[in-house]
Amino acid sequence: MMSRVRRWLDDTPIDDPVDRRNAVFMQLLLIFEGLRIPATKLYLFGLHGGYLQAQFFSKARVGASAALAVDIGTDLAMTVSAWFGLWLIRAGRFPLAVAQFVGTMLASGAMAYAAFGYRATDGNLTLIMILALSGLMLGRKALWTTYAAEALILAVSVAPLTAADPGHARGFLSAFYDALPMRALTSYLLIALIVxxxxxxxxxxxxxxxxxxxxxxxxxxxxxxxxxxxxxxQKMDAVGKLASGVAHDVNNVFDIILGFSTERDRLPEAERLDGDVRAVADALEGIELAARRGTAVCRKLLSFSRRDVASAEVFDVVSAVRELRPLARQSLPAHCQLHLALPHEPRWILFDRSQFELAIINLVTNARDAMPDGGRCDIVLEDRDGGVALTVRDTGIGMAESVRARIFDPFFTTKPADRGTGLGLSVVHDLVVRAGGRTTVESEPGRGTAIRVSLPCVDAPEGTIVPADQVVST
Known part of the structure; x- marks a missing residue:
């Protein structure tokens, strides 16, 4: 039985954890007051009606009939307020339930004190209960508001001063002190401070x-x-090791293919070949070119996977990007185009080369993910502000301002859980900042994204021979 009652009291749609705990006690208190007030009044009128009329109502300030109406009206109001408060708590409106009950009790107390006076009314315990209740259930602001209201109630309930001559200051002050409920005011103040x-x-x-x-x-x-x-x-490390082994084996296969395809050199001169033999020679040449591209990808993958320890070095960023082209091409699907625009002369930077390559691949894969329906990815290297600026631009879906402001935050990603970790651009940004550079983003929804990495240039290493060939890849 008690467990069912407890579950019923706990079953209230109140979100605040403090209010939900207080609701159990408050419901019990409201039920008690809703039953006690009418039961007490019925008992007093049934057994002591004559005594109440002679000693209580007849001595009221407002007359016996008005005093009786005030007494019955205030008790009825407090009873209704208690049951209404219980309904509000069951509906999940705990603060309102307590506030209306406290307000009704204060209003009823004010009417009772005004009708019967402070000396004739035994309501001190009720006022103390309301004071503590408002503070514990509604907070400090409600506590001091209730105390101020009770102090006002007590002040207006005192009897008029009866000093014979207010001009005699000593007698007037003595009468004023005797009339005021100082003990109640002081006691309520101490209770309010403690609560x-x-x-x-x-x-x-x-x-x-x-x-x-x-x-x-x-x-x-x-x-x-x-x-x-x-x-x-750990998975990526395992995949990297697996890819390295696969690349090594595939590279050996490509070497064999190259070996056989170069046997076309044993054929006669091209002008002496008939149609079928020429077709075979052209096919072998195509096989050789394809095998050489595969070999370049495998070698780049091998060199990319075995660089583990960070070590800054001076290298030519132009040749680094150019050599990374096969791996970048493999990072993009067939329906995405890759275009490179590089300067003719070398540009030297101080950076860890493997980390630089990782940054480029991260930017290219982000461009790939931004172009699910295909598009174009441009890698542009240009001189800017005394350094070199590498821009990876795509024609993808772009991003909103709220997303653009957070793309360098660790673990922030708009991709599904199985597609992204939220670390790629964060890693790129950190690497560039540590190298003394900066990363900027230009993007608009539907108009693509451009991520620019700006790095300072350094002098070429001593003894470096600048190649004479021009390097422009489109």
Whole structure:
């Protein structure tokens, strides 16, 4: 039975955890007051009606009939307020339930004190209950508002001063002090101070606990993301090792293909070949070219995968981008075009080459993901502000301002969970900043994205011979 009652009291649609806990006690209090007030009144009128009329109502300030109406009216109002408050709590409106009950009790107390006077009314315990209730259930502001209301009620309920001559200051002050309910005012003030301090301590403790809970939840979520990223990194490491082994084996196959395709050199001169033999020679030449492209990709993949320890070096960014072209081409699907625009002369930078290549591949793969229906990816290298600027531009879907402002945040991604980790652009940004450069983004929804990496140039290494050939890839 008690467990069912407890479950019924707990079953309230209240979101605030403090209010939900207080709702159990408040419901019991309202039920008690809703039953006690009418039961007490019925008992007094049934057994002591004559005594009440002679000793209580007949001595009221407003007359016996008005006093009886005030007494019955205030008790009825408090009873209705108690049951209405219970209904409000069951509907999930806890603050309103408490506020209307406290307000009704204060209004009823004001009417009773005004009708019967402070000396004739035994309502001190009720006022103390309302004072504590408002503070504990509604907070510090409600506590002091209730205290001010009760002080006003007590002040207007005192009897008029009866000093014979107000001109005699001593007698007037003595009568004024005797008339005021100083003991009640002082007691209520002490109770309000105690409740205020208790509320403040409890609220601070609750706030600190809530902050710690949120911090713990964030740490748990961050740890879970870190664990997932570690697992992803381990998978990528395994995939990298597998790809390295596969690239080595495939490279050996390409070497064999190259060996056989170069046997066409044993054929007679081209002008002496008939149609069928010429077709075979052309086919062998095509096979050789394709095998050489495959060999270049495999060698680049091997060199890309075996650079593990960060080591800054001075290298030509033009040749680095050019050599990375086969791997960048493989990162894009067939329906996406790749175009390179590079200067003729070398541009020297101080950077870890493997990290630079990783940054370029990250930018190209992001461009790929932004062009699900195909498009064009441009890699442009140009001189700017005394350094070199590498821009990777796509014709994809672009991004909104809210997304663009966060793309360098770790773990931020708009891709599905199985498509992105939110670390690619963050890694690129960190690498560039550590190298003394900067990263900027230009993007509009539907008009593509351009990510520009600006890096300072350095002097060419001593003894470097600048190649005479011009390097422009389109």
């Amino acid at each position: 205020d301090r208790a509320i403040d301590a409890l609220r601070q403790s609750l706030g600190e606990s809530e902050r710690q809970r949120r911090q713990l939840a964030l740490e748990i979520a961050e740890r879970e993301r870190t664990r997932e990223q570690l697992l992803h990194a």
